[in-house]
Amino acid sequence: MSVTNEASGWRCAACGGKLEITKVGFTYMKGNFEVDLPACRSCGQALVSEELATGKMADAERILEDK
């Protein structure tokens, strides 16, 4: 599923707004990253999918832990 499609199926329950693709910053083991993710800009809520968390993110975590 593309990020854009993923954003369209969601709303921010806090303000009712739509999610838009936004740069979300992450940090782990002294490394910093930016990822385009669906998020509610006004409430600052990002959406991390299961696929991302258990896939690419988990892989990156493993690599950083071994560094």
Next chain:
Amino acid sequence: MEQDTLREWEYKCIQEEPPECTATCPIHVDARMFVKEMARGDREAAFRVLAKTMPFPGILARICDHPCEQKCKRGEVDEPIAISYLERSCVEQTTGRVRVPLLPRREQKIAVLGSGLAGLTATWDLLKKGFGVTLFEQSGRLGGSLRELPDALLPQEIIDGELAILEALNGGIRLGETMDGQRFEEICREFDAVFIDRETITGCDLPLRQNDRGDIAINAASGATDREGVFAGGGTRDCGAWSPINETLQGRKGSLSIERFIQKANMEAGRGNDGPYQTRLYTNLNGISLTPRVQPADRAAGFSDDEAQAEAGRCIRCECLECVKTCLFLERYQAYPKKYARQVFNNERVIYGAAHTKNQFVNSCSNCGLCETVCPTNFHMGDLCLQARRTMNEQKLMPAAFHEFALQDMSHSNGEHFTLARHEPGKNESAWLYFPSCQLCATSPGEVLLSYGYLRERLTGGVGIMLGCCGAPAYWSGRDDLFRESMATIRCEWQKRGSPRVITACSTCQNLFTEHIPGMETVSLWTIIEEEGTPDITGGTAGTTVAIADPCSSRHEPKTQTSVRQIVRSLGMSIEALPLSGDKPECCGYGGLMFNANPKLGQDVIARRLEADNAHEYLAYCAMCRDHLAAGGARVCHLIELLFPAVAGGDPAARGWISWSERRTNRARVKQGILRELGEQGAEIVKSCEGIMLEMTQEIRRRIDERRILDDDIRMVIDHAEQTGKRLLNTQNGQYRASCQTENVTFWVDYTGEGDRFTIYNAYSHRMKIVGVK
């Protein structure tokens, strides 16, 4: 790790020691590699292996008297590998040629007197070392006694062909050169060093000291004569029957000595391995089936291609790898302890951010000690890894991910929900103190309570109770600070109760107490039961057969292992022996916190164990072994479930997997149960969100548990989302998705519901921290 320590570890692992064939070969031809190439049918590659070590392989490979075969390991099974026939077969058919040496790279000039095999070898070696060499021969042609060998063995034209290489000699060959004292003195003046082949320099009187048999006297180790810079070797009389390979060795030794002489290096140091020596390599011959030596159909012609390949295929390719064969962790990283020691050492030296690559490796070992048991030199990889973990913690380079979950579980066990230390209800002294372990309480709370009842009934003098964690997770993770704290608490509570004998139901606790609490006398619950008799009502089914899965922590506890077997037999059950039991049990993947640092490996360890034989009904007497085997799908029960069934008539082996959340609830249950008997009120410790009820299918529960997400984590997310209103709505299915970030982990939950009842559809987590949404 210090350099010296690294060297000790490296020396301990003998995997890289040469096989018997190579160590016995006077010039240490890599016969194992040579035979391997022959088995692949690659004669050219095989030839290159020979040429690396052998001077004039076309000659030596045909005539070598092959002492290697006497020591070949295959000979202990049936017959040694026909290394010598294989060498002949190789050089007879190869087109391989030895590279002609380059022009001299060194200014020194060396004279070699005599051209038997020793002289030829010295010449060859010195040329390769870059010296200018002149070869003097009294007769009209090179080769000495090589020329007297039967033509079928070594044809003259082969000798000529091989020796043609020497024509490129810078300095040259001087044939028909009479050698007397005067000529010798001239040569000594003209050249920087001299080697004399005693085989062809005979009948002339050189001004050198002689031995009683009239040979030039030499130092056996270096070949030095009584004149500086003059070395000698070869000649049959010194070495019994004429041996081509010994002549070669003598020439080789001479050339090495000359090199040292020129470099002004110590002549004798470190030359113990110049000739044949005893290797330290161990090769396990179990399971090698008898395969007699291949006999060439045509003896005179030697091996055909197929025959050579078949014969070479018999080679065992001697090596050790005993530990790697039994331990999946060691196998997984594709090397062996000698290499691992070096990698661990390097890992410690690298500053953060550079190429650390062994962090997960160091934390994946289960510290079970199986390697030490199977290793011929007792290499304990677990010790090495544990030390490395301690260093990582000291250097503050240990990623939290590897042990955090386990350490949190430990702190739960050492927290208010579980810890307790009391005298027996109604008594104010303790002759005994029961320590049932946090993990057994987590998986079998009812049975633990019943076992405590049994102990009070059978033993006199008061049986106190202590609930808590022995600190094993802290120990395994290299957190010595935490571990010492745990031990200190236990020791203090134990002393407060008059230092009674401690009854443990877990071998890990028992080991740690014995090693780290001086004066504490421990006895296993199973030994008490063996001595006091089984309880009146048990759940064991007479007539059934079980395979006892000894925990790795019982490796050095034969007493406990025997007690368990006695109990099982007294229940009328029979025991099926597993290949890895007694002093060789494998770990279930909990030890060393492998399950936390490398969950995939932990699962594979269990899968491999069950794959080997899944027909067993297992009986464990370690809580984690039971739980891990059950999670892997095995039928398994814990001994305590047989002895103290909490549910009458149940089938404990069918109980299966249990979640981490349930384990925590179970621990609390044990504490509550004991407090009730003591007539004490358990302080109600309820967190704000503990009232939240979660519903989910068993499948979802299992998936979430494998991700090591607890019910409490889910409650925390929901509580946070409901309080703050921060959640996302999936417009397609109406589920909410919310997240909550703890110190190191962000949890996500998909749910519906309101008030205090919620349905959970999914949960997952990541450790990367969200720092901002732009």
